[in-house]
Amino acid sequence: MDRLTIHSPASIAFTELPATAGRGALRLEYQWLNPARTDAPLAVFLHEGLGSIAMWKDWPQSLCDALGFRGLVYSRPGYGRSTPREHSVKWPVDFMHRQAHDVLPALLDALKIDHAERARMWLVGHSDGGSIALLYAAAFPEALGGAVVVAPHVIVEQKSVDAIAEATVAYETTDFKSKLARYHEDVDSAFYGWNDIWLNADFRRWDITGVLPSITCPLLAAQGYDDEYGTMAQIDLIGQHVAHAQLAKLDGCGHSPHRQAPALLNGQIADFVKSQ
Numbered sequence: 001m002d003r004l005t006i007h008s009p010a011s012i013a014f015t016e017l018p019a020t021a022g023r024g025a026l027r028l029e030y031q032w033l034n035p036a037r038t039d040a041p042l043a044v045f046l047h048e049g050l051g052s053i054a055m056w057k058d059w060p061q062s063l064c065d066a067l068g069f070r071g072l073v074y075s076r077p078g079y080g081r082s083t084p085r086e087h088s089v090k091w092p093v094d095f096m097h098r099q100a101h102d103v104l105p106a107l108l109d110a111l112k113i114d115h116a117e118r119a120r121m122w123l124v125g126h127s128d129g130g131s132i133a134l135l136y137a138a139a140f141p142e143a144l145g146g147a148v149v150v151a152p153h154v155i156v157e158q159k160s161v162d163a164i165a166e167a168t169v170a171y172e173t174t175d176f177k178s179k180l181a182r183y184h185e186d187v188d189s190a191f192y193g194w195n196d197i198w199l200n201a202d203f204r205r206w207d208i209t210g211v212l213p214s215i216t217c218p219l220l221a222a223q224g225y226d227d228e229y230g231t232m233a234q235i236d237l238i239g240q241h242v243a244h245a246q247l248a249k250l251d252g253c254g255h256s257p258h259r260q261a262p263a264l265l266n267g268q269i270a271d272f273v274k275s276q
Contacts, residue, residue: 030075
């Protein structure tokens with residue numbers, strides 16, 4: 001299939017992250033939201049396992065408007081128009097740890113987001129992005145004002161593995177690939193990076209519950225009752241390991257409440273943030 005050209009808003013820019021001992025140099029696409037609100041807290045959005053700036057559509061803007069925040073949206077390596085994954089390279093089992101501990105801090109450094117700004121910053125993560133937000137919050141408790149995680153993963157459930165296996169069939173036999181290609185310049189980089197690691201037998205033992213007690217910032221974990229990629233066990237485990245976490249269990253939506261019930265989710269998030 002021919003690669004599709006992504007037509008992105010003019011406000012999207014790129015930054016370079018220098019190579020480190022653990023990875024090569026990276027080029028990441030990013031976008032500021034409400035940049036004139038220089039005195040407002042910053043919300044950084046972390047997309048799902050098949051996401052990108054473009055796939056978020058207008059939800060980050062609507063949430064920032066509801067909160068009165070500035071926003072930063074970016075595509076992780078392998079997604080959108082950021083540096084693609086080499087097709088021969090598979091993500092390692094600790095790929096989300098690397099995003100939380102290395103790539104996100106390097107991006108904040110590159111964009112000159114200083115310690116004072118990070119101390120007020122909120123992370124808003126969906127699915128894999130929610131897991132990355134939890135890992136960052138546990139590792140850098142002094143560099144975060146709060147976190148909102150939507151349909152995060154803290155363990156690997158059979159339900160997730162089954163749904164991702166079904167997605168493989170859809171990608172290879174239906175128009176799912178062409179639809180996903182609207183959001184990624186290298187759609188195979190995005191899909192198989194996510195697919196291969198989640199179906200890797202070694203990944204079945206992935207479990208981040210042990211680091212959750214290190215989270216000290218305000219934390220809201222939200223999940224839909226009809227989530228096709230996980231059960232309520234995911235956010236219940238967060239509640240068990242982070243005593244101050246607030247859980248929002250949402251009716252009438254599945255794995256993507258920000259698309260399926262945005263007004264409901266925005267209301268839950270706004271009430272939580274404003275209560276802190």
